[in-house]
Amino acid sequence: MANIEHFRAFVLAAELGSFSAAARQMGKAQSAVSTAIANLEIDADVQLFDRSGRNPVLTAAGAALLPNARGILLGNQEFLARATSMSQGVEGHLCMAIEQGISIKPLLDLLRAFTSTFAHVSLEIVTPDPTDMAALLKQGRAELGLMIEQEGYPTGFQFRGVGYSRTVPVTAHDHPLATLAQVRHADLRKYRELVPQSRQSAETARTDRRKSPSVWYAENPMLVLELVAQGFGWAELPYSIIADRLRTGDLAQLNYAFQQSDILQGVDAVWTEQRALGVAGQWMLNKLLELPQDVWREGEQVA
C-alpha cells in the first residue's frame, strides 16, 4: 500500500530531477525509487514523469500533484512533531477563558510568542460570561482564565493578579448626563444603569452595590454598549470596547465628582489546583505574570 516514503521519493525525484539522486539522498537503491514511483503511477493511474529523456521530467499531471504530495509529507511531519512534543509532556491544546470585556490587545504579543514557542499546541480562546468562568475551569473545558478580580474565589481555585482593565462610565453623546461637567451620585440615580452581567451573577457576587436604583442587566457587554449608544442609560464599560465610539463622539465619558472616573479593575489569572497546567499552560501563566504593567494601558489618554 501507499507508503509515506513513496511520496517522499516522488517529491525528492521531482525536486532533484533524478531518480538516482533521490535514491542517494534517501539512502536507498535507485531501483527502490524507480519502482516506488512506478507504483504510485499505477495506483493513481497517471503518468507523473516523462521518461523519454535521460532524466525524468515532470508531466503536467505530476506538476499538479506535486503540491498534494508535499502536503501529505507535511502532514506526516506535523503528526510526528506534535507527537514528540506531546510525549515530552506538552499538551496538544490549550484553552484560555478570557472574560468578556477584558481586551486581548495587551496579550497579542504574548499570543504571537506562544504560537512560535508552542507551534504544535492549538490555542482556543473562549470569552465566557463571568458566571460561566468557574464552571469552565472546574470541568476542564478551559485550563486558564483571565477575569476581573473578585473578593474571593471558590476553594480549589488559584489566582494571581496579572494586570488591570480600565473601566469608564459612559452614556450616549446626547444623554442628559453627558452635559454635566461633574456627575454626582444623585445624578446617576436619576437614570437607568446598564450592567454587563447576568442578573443572577450580579446579585450573588462581588462588592458592588449598583449606583442607580433602576438597573438593566445584559449578559453581553456588546449588547450593553448598543443599549447605551441608543440612549437607554449609562454604564461602566471596559475602555477597550468603547474606545472607538468615544473617538467618533458616539459615546461620551462621564466625569464623576465623587471618585476618579477611570476605574482600574484588576485582572486575575485563574486556574484550578486539581488540573495541573501542562507545559504550555505553565508557560502562558508565567508570561502573563511577567507582563509589564504598561501593556495594559492601551490607547491611553487617562482622564
Place this chain on the structure above:
Amino acid sequence: MANIEHFRAFVLAAELGSFSAAARQMGKAQSAVSTAIANLEIDADVQLFDRSGRNPVLTAAGAALLPNARGILLGNQEFLARATSMSQGVEGHLCMAIEQGISIKPLLDLLRAFTSTFAHVSLEIVTPDPTDMAALLKQGRAELGLMIEQEGYPTGFQFRGVGYSRTVPVTAHDHPLATLAQVRHADLRKYRELVPQSRQSAETARTDRRKSPSVWYAENPMLVLELVAQGFGWAELPYSIIADRLRTGDLAQLNYAFQQSDILQGVDAVWTEQRALGVAGQWMLNKLLELPQDVWREGEQVA
C-alpha cells in the same frame, strides 16, 4: 514504514471507539488494526488510546493527533481524486488572464460554479496589461484571456465576444470639466487626458486617436484613477473601478455632447489555436459564451 492505511485504522478506531469495529469496516482482521495502531504509537512515541477498559479510549495525545491523522488521510484522498481527474483529461491548473479594468464581478457566479465542478483544478487569475496578454497566451502562461475587443488579433489566436465593459469619462469632482453640462471635443482638448495603457501599446494598437493633445500614460488603471482623483486630468475608465468613487462624489462623470458618454466596449475571450484548451478550460469558455448579457451591466444606472 508508516502506511496510509494505518492512519485510517487510527481514525476509524477513534471514531468508532473500537478496534474490532474499525477492522470490520476496513475488511481486515482485528489483529491488523491492533498492531497497526500499536506501531503508530511506537513510531510517534505516544499513547494514542487508553486500553484499560473494555474499549479503547482516546488519550489527550490521541485526541490532539486525530485531526492531524485526518489531515493526512484527506491529503491522500485529494491526491487520488486529483490524479483520477487528471487521468480523465482534466487539467490540474487553469490560468485565466483578465485584462486590467475588466471587472470580475460578472464572473463571480461562474467562478463559483467552476470551483464546484472542477474542485481539483486550481485556478489562477492574472491581470496583465493588454500589451502582455498576447505573450502570456502565446507562451502558455495563461490558457484563456479576457480582453477589451480589438480590431484584429495576431494569427494563431481565436477570439469570441462574451460581453462588454462599460467605460465612462470622469474627472475629479472639482475639475473644471465637471462643471460643464455638456462636454465638447474642444473642451476635452483643453485638459490632460490620462490613458490606462503603456505608451507603446497605445501607439501601435487599435483605432483610437486620443481626444486630447496632452496625454499621460500609466500602465495601471488604479494609478490613473488616483491621478484623476488628484485633478491631473480626465480619463475614460471602466465603470467597475470608479463606481465607488462616483458614489462618494469623489469623482464626477462627464457628459459628452458628441456621443453617448457611456462607452460600451466589447469583451472578447481569447485563446490560442496551438494550445488546445483542457476540459476545464473548454468548460470555462463555453460558460463564458453562454453568459447572459445582463450580468455585464453591474450597478447599472446607465446615463
Place this chain on the structure above:
DNA sequence: AGTTTATATCTGAATTACAGATAGATGGAT
C-alpha cells in the same frame, strides 16, 4: 456464573519492499 464481545499477542503464510545486477539509452567529451 455464563455469555458475548472486546484487545493483545503469537505463528506461519503471503505479500511487499528492497538491494544488487543487468541491459538499454542518453548526453557530453574525446
Place this chain on the structure above:
DNA sequence: ATCCATCTATCTGTAATTCAGATATAAACT
C-alpha cells in the same frame, strides 16, 4: 564517430512486513 559516465527499467533472490487466524485474557452484560 566513439567512448565514457550516468541515467532508468527490469529482473532476481532475499529480507522485511503485513496480515489472517488462533489463542489467551479481560471487561461488560445477563
